Amino acid sequence: GAVVSQHPSRVICKSGTSVKIECRSLDFQATTMFWYRQFPKQSLMLMATSNEGSKATYEQGVEKDKFLINHASLTLSTLTVTSAHPEDSSFYICSARDSAGSGYTFGSGTRLTVV
């Protein structure tokens, strides 16, 4: 079945630095990528939707200059958390969908800890 590889699985960074999270679709073309974050005991909150080759659409309250999303190819999307702060510590999950809309494939998630 469809697989999305997400890396890194865990990352610890210092406050003020940037962190890049990658999601690769291994056996299908991810025309749309969704980025979520999940705080402890909370649900997945949609951050942004990106279509390949287009600018991402961010949800209300999500800073587009802080959470940079790149979806330049059909198999790779990245989320860069810029100038990370402790309040950005969370579980970040990507979800990909192909052009046929045959389903949503989730990455394995990235646990970000900002110290």
Added chain:
Amino acid sequence: QKEVEQNSGPLSVPEGAIASLNCTYSDRGSQSFFWYRQYSGKSPELIMSIYSNGDKEDGRFTAQLNKASQYVSLLIRDSQPSDSATYLCAVRTSQAGTALIFGKGTTLSVSS
């Protein structure tokens, strides 16, 4: 308003019992409905999807959809301790494009 609501639980059932999980959604134009299971620290795993009113069965799981009442439920028969997890209801609404909007999840605990 794109809202999906679930009781957070915890829902506790003995092994072998039926667990019933409920979800309501606010967008009447919602089209697709999903149930995911999530273990702590892991990504969600798809259990079932349902698109039409009525019941859909897959093994021990049955999803029920009632668009008129705007609710979707998941029944787990013969619950096992390994079913203990958080169950997330996700809805593709008419207001969020093709993204899924998730409820807060219901934590299920199955005791042996």
